[in-house]
Amino acid sequence: MDIIYTDLIKLMDAEKVKVNEPLSNFSYTKTGGPGDYVVTPTSYEEVHAVYKYALGAGVPVTILGNGSNLIVRDGGIRGIVMILTGLDEIRLEDGGRIVAQSGAAIIETSRFALEHRLTGLEFACGIPGSVGGALYMNAGAYGGEVSDVLKEALVIDGAGELVTMPVEEMDLAYRSSRLAREGFVVLEATFELKVGVYDDIKAKMDDLTFQRESKQPLEYPSCGSVFKRPPGLFAGKLIQDAGLQGQQIGGAQVSTKHAGFIVNVGGATATDYLELIAHVQKTVKEKFGVDLETEVKIIGED
Structure with a gap:
């Protein structure tokens, strides 16, 4: 039997370990090749154990949330892929603080804040990513971003140690962070919010949700x-001005509803996505002299 698989099922239940699992099952684009070993931990102890095992054994480890801002190439990912969506608890602490585990949806976290009449996370009501992914990217929308309300996070650092990191040490900037650059594993985040008026918070979230649903595909x-x-x-x-809206390669299409999105209209592969992205970048550069930098994270092998 495969030694890595044997080692992994000593660290967690066998049903949480899959071999050669298609990562299209875990990405919003429904594309992506296989992960050699895909694990779905449900506790911090399991995450920590797998991460330290990978470090000690020299096995590459890739951390994923819900795959909402991600393209996994068709060749898949070697080594261990750890999916953290099983860590999805959200709790309220004193002083207007919400603690959300990394696999919780940032949308659900904003709704939890509404339920408890806390304001500050309204901007996140339409962001489809996980809390961990939101920290990695310093996710933002409609004039707000994670760095505005984040206090600290419990992470596993590059040495495999558990560390509580204050926001000041994360170097959060536009769609970037030290967490992502140094490959830290986010376990939970603490958001510091203010008490507000329920009806006002809900009205703002309803408005932002309407804007998103009316404009995005x-x-x-x-x-x-x-x-x-x-x-x-x-x-x-x-x-749009470059005339690219509706352009299609394979099953990937520049959305006719919002040109900033590329959608899977049926049977798209990651290669379709990547070729269409390259075509968009080349065309916009030729027409306007502007280099478009990808916000989506592209990982895996060709």
Whole structure:
């Protein structure tokens, strides 16, 4: 029997360990090749044990949330892929603080804040990612971002140690963070919010939800907004003005509803996505002299 599989099932129940598992099962685009060993821990102890095992055994480990802002190449991912969506608890602490585990949806965290009449997370009511992914990317929308309300996070650092890291040490910037650059594993995040008026919070969330649903192509699988916003410009408008809306390679299409999105209209592969992204970048560069940088995270092997 495979020695890595044998070692992993000593650390967690066998049903939480899959071999050669298609990562299309875990990505919003419904694309991506297989992960050699896909594990789905449900406790911090399991995450820590697998991470330390991987470090000690020299096995590559890749951490994923719910795969909402991700393209996994068709060749898949070697080594261990740890999916953290089983860590999804959200709790209230004193002083207007919410603690959310990394696999919890940031949307659900914003709804939890509403239930407890806490304001500050309204901007996140339409962001489809997990809490861990939101920290990695310093996710934001409609004028708010994670760095505005984050106090600290419990993480596993590059040496495999559990560390409580204050937000000041995370170097959160536009769609980037030290957490992502150094490969830290987020276990939970603490958000510091303010007491507000329930009806006011709900009205704002309802408005932002309406804006999102009316403008974004939620009827198709996608990886969300594909490109970062160029300084002083909007990626979607540049793509639209370049005449690329509706352009399609394989099953991947530049959305006819919002040009900043690439959707899977049926049977798309990761290669379709990547070729269409490259075509968009090349065309926008030729027409406007603007380099579009991807916001979506692209990982795995060709």
